[in-house]
Amino acid sequence: MSIPTGLQKLTDAPVESLCIHGGRIVDPANKRDEVGDLYLHDGKVVNPNDLPQGVNWRTLNARGHIVTPGLIDLHVHLREPGQSSKETIATGTRAAAAGGFTTVVAMPNTAPKADGAATIAWILQRAAETALVNVYPTGCISQNMAGELLAPIGSLVKAGAIAITDDGACVQNNELMRRALEYTKMFDVPIFDHCQDYALSGGGVMNEGHWSTILGLPGWPAIAEEVIVSRNAMLSELTGAAVHCQHLSSVGSVRIIREAKQRGVRISGEATPHHIALTDSDCQGYDTNYKMNPPLRTHRDQEALLEGLSDGTIEILASDHAPHCEFEKEVEFNYAPFGILGLETELAIFIQKLIEPQVLDWSGMIEKLTINPAKLLNLHTKGSLAIGKDADVTVIDPNLEWRVDKNQSYSKSRNTPFHGWNLRGRATTTIIGGRIVFSL
Amino acid sequence: MKSAWKHKDLIAIRPLDAAEIALLHDTARAFKEVLSRPIKKVPSLRGKTVINLFVEPSTRTRTSFELAAKRLSADVVSIASESSSFKKGETLKDTGLNLQAMNSDIIILRHPAAGAPQFLAERLKAGVINAGDGAHEHPTQALLDTFTILEKLGNVSAPPDKKLAGIKIAIVGDILFSRVARSDIWAMTKLGAEVTLVGPTTLLPDTFRELGVKVSHRIDDVLAEAHVIMLLRIQHERQKQQLFPSLGEYVSLFGLTHERFKRCRPDVLIMHPGPINRGVEIASELADGVNSVILQQVSNGLAVRMAALYLLTGGNGPQGVNS
Numbered sequence: 050m051s052i053p054t055g056l057q058k059l060t061d062a063p064v065e066s067l068c069i070h071g072g073r074i075v076d077p078a079n080k081r082d083e084v085g086d087l088y089l090h091d092g093k094v095v096n097p098n099d100l101p102q103g104v105n106w107r108t109l110n111a112r113g114h115i116v117t118p119g120l121i122d123l124h125v126h127l128r129e130p131g132q133s134s135k136e137t138i139a140t141g142t143r144a145a146a147a148g149g150f151t152t153v154v155a156m157p158n159t160a161p162k163a164d165g166a167a168t169i170a171w172i173l174q175r176a177a178e179t180a181l182v183n184v185y186p187t188g189c190i191s192q193n194m195a196g197e198l199l200a201p202i203g204s205l206v207k208a209g210a211i212a213i214t215d216d217g218a219c220v221q222n223n224e225l226m227r228r229a230l231e232y233t234k235m236f237d238v239p240i241f242d243h244c245q246d247y248a249l250s251g252g253g254v255m256n257e258g259h260w261s262t263i264l265g266l267p268g269w270p271a272i273a274e275e276v277i278v279s280r281n282a283m284l285s286e287l288t289g290a291a292v293h294c295q296h297l298s299s300v301g302s303v304r305i306i307r308e309a310k311q312r313g314v315r316i317s318g319e320a321t322p323h324h325i326a327l328t329d330s331d332c333q334g335y336d337t338n339y340k341m342n343p344p345l346r347t348h349r350d351q352e353a354l355l356e357g358l359s360d361g362t363i364e365i366l367a368s369d370h371a372p373h374c375e376f377e378k379e380v381e382f383n384y385a386p387f388g389i390l391g392l393e394t395e396l397a398i399f400i401q402k403l404i405e406p407q408v409l410d411w412s413g414m415i416e417k418l419t420i421n422p423a424k425l426l427n428l429h430t431k432g433s434l435a436i437g438k439d440a441d442v443t444v445i446d447p448n449l450e451w452r453v454d455k456n457q458s459y460s461k462s463r464n465t466p467f468h469g470w471n472l473r474g475r476a477t478t479t480i481i482g483g484r485i486v487f488s489l
Numbered sequence: 490m491k492s493a494w495k496h497k498d499l500i501a502i503r504p505l506d507a508a509e510i511a512l513l514h515d516t517a518r519a520f521k522e523v524l525s526r527p528i529k530k531v532p533s534l535r536g537k538t539v540i541n542l543f544v545e546p547s548t549r550t551r552t553s554f555e556l557a558a559k560r561l562s563a564d565v566v567s568i569a570s571e572s573s574s575f576k577k578g579e580t581l582k583d584t585g586l587n588l589q590a591m592n593s594d595i596i597i598l599r600h601p602a603a604g605a606p607q608f609l610a611e612r613l614k615a616g617v618i619n620a621g622d623g624a625h626e627h628p629t630q631a632l633l634d635t636f637t638i639l640e641k642l643g644n645v646s647a648p649p650d651k652k653l654a655g656i657k658i659a660i661v662g663d664i665l666f667s668r669v670a671r672s673d674i675w676a677m678t679k680l681g682a683e684v685t686l687v688g689p690t691t692l693l694p695d696t697f698r699e700l701g702v703k704v705s706h707r708i709d710d711v712l713a714e715a716h717v718i719m720l721l722r723i724q725h726e727r728q729k730q731q732l733f734p735s736l737g738e739y740v741s742l743f744g745l746t747h748e749r750f751k752r753c754r755p756d757v758l759i760m761h762p763g764p765i766n767r768g769v770e771i772a773s774e775l776a777d778g779v780n781s782v783i784l785q786q787v788s789n790g791l792a793v794r795m796a797a798l799y800l801l802t803g804g805n806g807p808q809g810v811n812s
Contacts, residue, residue: 251730262696263503265603265625265668335604380580381602383623 052143052181052459052487059181062484066090066104072111072444076118077416078423078433087116089440092482096436109478111444115411118419118434119151119441119481122392123426124216124241124295124319124367127153127184129175130168131160136372136461138172139179143459144370144392146487149476151441152183152431153370153392154422157194157210158217164189164200166208173209181486182479183441185211185426190229190240194218199229206236211426214241216295219277221247226280230290239291239317239425242281244302245343249273254383256329256344264332266382269344271299278302282309282316291315293425296369298324298343299350303357310362317425319365320354322391322398327466335382338466341371342387355408358417365425366417368395372462390465394453396445397472404447404474411447444478446489451475493809494800498610498617501626502675507649510676512806514636516796517789519810524560524792531810533799534563540588541567543599543620544575549763549787550620550630554597557794563594585609595801598622603668616801624666629797630762631672633790635680637782638717640789641758643680653682659711661687661743662721662770664697665732669762670721674700685711688743691732708743712753719760720745720770736769745771750780758782 056062069087076082088095090104122145128136138155145153155172157163163172169186176184188205192198194215202213213233219242220226226242233240250273255261257268278294282305285292297303297318306318323341328348331339339345357363371388378385399418403409409417423432430439455468479487493512502510523531539558543551551567558565575584581600588596595616598606603623610617621627635653639645643652658677664670664686677684678701685703686693698704705711712718723739733739740746745759750772759771759781767773776783799810 259696259699262694262700263671265623265671267624335607376580379582381600381608382604383602 051489052146053485056181056486058178059481059484059486062486064092064483065485066106067480067483068106068108069111069116069442069444070108072114072116074116074434075411075415076434077412078118078420079435081434082412087434087442089442089480089483092440094434094436094438094440109444113446113448114477115445115447117415117443117445118432119479120149120396120418120443121152121422121432122150122367122370122395123154123212123365123422125153125155125370125392126158126372126388127155128372129159130171134374137179138175138184140459140461141370141372141392142180142182142184144390145182146479147459147476148392148394149396149443149445149479150182150392151443151479151481152185152428154211154426155184155186156216157187157189157214162189162194163187163210164192164194166201166204169205169208169210182481187212187214187216187241189213190215190220191225196220196222196225199225199232202229202233203236206238210238212239212241214243216241216243219243219245219247223280223284227284227288230284230288230292234288234290237427239293241293241295242277243295244274244277244281246273246276249276253344254340255332256346258329258347260329260332264335266332271301271346271350274299274343275301275305278305282306282314285309285316286312286314289315291317291425294318296321296324296343297354297357297363298346300353303353303362307357307360307362317365318357318363319367320358320363321367321369322395322402323389323466325351325354325402326398331466336466337378337380337382337385338389338464340382340385340387341369341389358403359408364417364421366395366399366414367422368392372460373464375463378464388464390458390460390462393458393460394465394467394472396476397474398467400447400474401472440480440483442480443476445474446477447474449473449475449477493804493806498606499628499797499801500606500610500617500619502628502631502672502679503626505679507679510632510635510679511649511652513632513793513796513800514639515807516800516804516810517632517636517792519807520795520799521789521792523810530560530562532562533804534558534561534802537563537594537802538592539563539565539595539597539798540593541565541597542584542588543568544570545599545601545621547599547620550599553787553790554620554794557791557798560791561795561798563798581605581609582612585613589613589615595798618797618801621668624668624671626672627668628672629790629794630669631676632797633786633793634673634719634760634762635676636789636793637760637786638758641782642716650679651681653677653680656682656716657685657714658682658717658719659685659687659715660719660721661708661745662692663723663727664688664693664721666692666724666727667721673719674702678702687711689733689739692727708749709752712749715757716754717758717760718745718753721762722764722766723770740769744769745775747772747775750775760786762786
């Protein structure tokens with residue numbers, strides 16, 4: 050079961066010629082949802098009506114399973130360099146493979162911050178040596194993520210940064226953000242923004258509202274996010290640059306993005322599994338596995354996120370996988386770091402919260418995990434099962450029932466609020482460029 | 490000896506029911522009688538170890554707990570944050586485990602972070618008493634406040650949840666940051682009182698209405714009817730947080746001035762958990778006047794804390810104290 054032994058890095062797995070047989074192929078990029086066979090050869094998707102001759106096909110039976118383009122998570126903290134006690138590129142990408150993800154985008158709030166070409170190069174080198182899935186690094190907006198001076202964005206992109214973001218922090222200076230958007234437009238990469246006005250969020254550690262009132266914890270109000278989402282919409286409109294608002298959490302943020310998109314603004318948004326599965330009432334026990342940034346909000350906010358996902362306002366699903374050591378999390382709620390694991394549980398959480406209540410159908414959900422992030426990231430060979438695209442494929446058993454056990458996680462950390470949850474649906478095979486890196 | 494108290498700890502008033510509050514009150518009443526004797530010490534906690542762990546400064550509460558433990562014959566050690574290993578970066582968990590390793594029976598914790606006593610209670614076998622955590626709760630303060638109100642205005646023969654029925658209580662001041670306000674709200678409403686919170690909109694958001702109380706931003710609308718006025722300390726620091734412009738403006742809008750006092754019921758009880766800012770939330774003379782029960786609150790605090798320590802270590806309620 051699971052990750053083949055002896056795999057140190059992705060290229061240790063052989064490129065296979067595979068026939069994925071009899072599965073339900075859900076490929077939203079090509080408006081395809083039908084039972085069929087998918088052929089992978091030489092690392093690409095090949096034409097079943099024009100198969101190369103003399104190939105020894107290995108058949109994987111996918112009957113009753115769903116076959117999708119490899120899932121993409123564009124919001125992951127792999128913690129290397131510098132925070133390898135929380136996670137490494139090796140462990141984080143194993144968690145990704147086990148969760149059905151073939152491509153992850155690594156956030157730059159490492160130590161040092163990914164604000165120079167050397168760090169981007171180091172991450173890519175490390176990924177080539179230890180990663181099991183595709184890793185694309187991001188580079189910082191500002192030097193040392195301090196929000197004061199522009200990082201060398203051109204060099205970062207040249208070195209391989211796929212997007213520019215200060216994730217974990219938010220540029221407070223609107224002039225700097227304007228210039229960052231203008232400048233980055235030259236390079237055809239998006240800017241991701243963690244939307245948080247620090248003056249308004251203050252020392253907040255949970256949603257400001259009913260439960261923060263009862264628990265006496267400092268509130269982090271939704272308005273602190275909405276003000277920045279609103280700013281981003283206005284600056285994107287001004288500059289014409291693409292801006293992506295990360296981990297949306299509130300009614301107002303969804304509304305602002307919906308309205309901006311209607312005006313043609315190049316703005317997009319993402320939703321995380323925890324913001325649609327949990328609410329601020331879960332903070333009642335002061336369990337720091339419910340402390341994340343932005344914080345869990347109310348049932349009403351959850352409904353707005355689901356509505357935004359359903360009507361297309363929110364195009365992207367992502368985990369904000371944020372590992373922290375047990376000793377770091379096992380402190381007073383006020384003092385614990387923000388963030389939880391996501392990669393291994395997100396697919397099943399999305400199935401439970403989106404497919405089962407019919408917020409989205411399979412195509413609607415899978416597009417937010419494949420072609421939509423691929424488009425935003427300009428990954429032209431990914432997110433689709435069209436002929437000639439990369440042979441990145443996820444096979445999902447939609448009916449497999451399993452129980453989350455944090456101690457079985459491939460991640461180095463254990464900070465998940467979903468421990469003990471009974472879930473249905475799980476990736477059973479993860480294939481990257483024709484290489485099988487995970488199979489149940 | 491049968492244990493009357495069903496919990497390991499005393500963390501918050503919110504999860505308690507009126508009968509449990511009444512048990513604490515009845516036990517405190519028995520200890521108050523003990524405290525009026527020439528020899529004010531009983532052997533109830535002989536051989537028990539009580540640790541007073543104060544990670545935030547306090548004079549009144551720390552002394553009160555320390556004295557309560559001594560009157561019960563416990564061995565008591567007080568640790569203040571300035572002299573503790575917190576200064577060296579030790580975590581709360583490790584401090585707790587170390588104190589437990591010395592066979593402590595009760596740890597009394599005052600901490601700036603809400604939830605810290607619960608965090609400790611979940612990890613220790615020792616009983617934990619919350620002596621104030623962030624803006625969350627300060628249960629023994631609420632117990633002594635309601636004990637004091639019951640003595641003056643309560644209906645002794647009523648069932649626990651009706652003992653303060655018909656009593657109107659105004660809590661005035663910095664509600665948002667007040668753990669005393671929260672514990673008082675739960676304790677007073679559980680005993681049947683009608684509570685109105687009063688303060689500026691910035692220090693009293695509307696979410697407090699969801700706690701089963703009334704909210705007012707005009708003290709003059711509330712004074713005439715109130716049987717009890719509980720004033721909370723207003724902190725200068727809040728000005729820097731843009732929560733009100735000046736103490737002068739606060740006094741003019743919310744201070745209990747002589748002018749306002751004239752419109753109160755003649756028998757109104759004036760309360761304050763301390764420390765008082767004379768001339769700010771309350772006119773100085775009113776704090777010392779006949780309507781003030783501020784020092785009686787302090788006296789009752791000792792009895793209430795003896796009751797909490799006694800019950801948490803297995804004491805059998807008021808009967809146990811008298812036997």
